[in-house]
Amino acid sequence: MEHTSIIGSYASIFELSVALNFAYAASAPFRETMKAGFLKSIEQMDLWYSKQVTKTIDKIRLMSDEDINSEAKLSLKKKFENMLVQLREEDEQLTKETDEAQSDIVNQTKPLYIYTALFSLFILFLGGQEVAHNTFPIDGFNSIIYMSLFLIPTIAISSMIGSPMPVPAAVMLLLFSLLIGLFWPIAYIIPISNKHLLDIALLFSFLPFTLSVFRLTWLAFKLELKHRRGYYKAYKELAKAESAAKNLRESKNFFKQQE
């Protein structure tokens, strides 16, 4: 009886997984594009701080060119100078925490991305075996899934506790599990259908992306919680200072028709 290729039907998804996982591990621009959506509000906050720092420096410089002969104006200039210190500190803190956290996420998840890229490659290899031998390669599949059930959590936990597994080690582990799968396959068959085994393999293939989504969402949430209050405080204080600057305009005193 002609065996219906199961792995072959999902081959394009595993091919995509290989490409995306390797791209994430190897390409910084790709990682930036992935992160951009999750950290957009943090990046906008950071951008606002940077912009306000420049504007406040400009205001202080322009105010220095004049004869400041009123206490109100002197006090306003002092306020802008204090605001500049506050804005710079908040901006530096936010940038530092975002960069450090992002760097941690990348370094900690790189081994997992490499592992799942190679894992997906092996599944595609099994797909070839399925067509060549006209049967579902149950032994190889069982073996790689069993090994991954052990190896993936090991890699993930090692990164979470701050001792991320080096990429070469993750690759060696995968190659080891592939050898097991090819030459000494695990005989005990996982008691679920072939199709569901494939579903598990699909889950593993995109697990690093799923984990990254959760981690980036959590990071954005943590940073927002920490910095949003400071941001609103700075925003309100700047608005007050700008309103005071508007009220201290000398030009309105020159005109007969006031606003």
Add this chain to the structure above:
Amino acid sequence: MTELEEYQQSVENFSSSKENFEFTNKGKPHAAIVVSNLIRTAQKELLIYSGCLHREVANDENLVEMLQAFLKSGKTLKLILSQMPAEDMRSEALKNIITAEKDPAKDVHIKIDEDGKFSESARSIFHDNVAHHFMVADGAAYRLEIDASEYKALCNFNDSTIAGPLKDVFDLFFSRD
């Protein structure tokens, strides 16, 4: 960076971003920086009311360069002078404007306030009854001279509540004839 270079950078930032922030401006080099940036960032029109576009400021190299680019762009420039200086006393900026006015393809107009009618209407809008010289760009950015001897002025790159009345009195004078 020198203090003047820092000042220039800040003025450029504010003029480009059309920041609504009033600042005073004192001294010839500072005046030239503000005027250059008013010219550089004017999108449609420039209105200038001056004594004679004095060489002390209007000979500034960067200012003249910005003005030449403005005049080439075909935007509107209207100039009112209290008096036309003798040819050998004219600033580079004024010479460029006079040349541009002769070109019918350009929207450049000069009027001399010989009978003092403009200074009379300009005086009437100020509390101190002085016809302050000024420059307005696009009805929003301005440089309003408050002390001609010290080249001291009030400036803002985006305040139509102040620039508006200046533009109105200017346009009214130009619309006569």
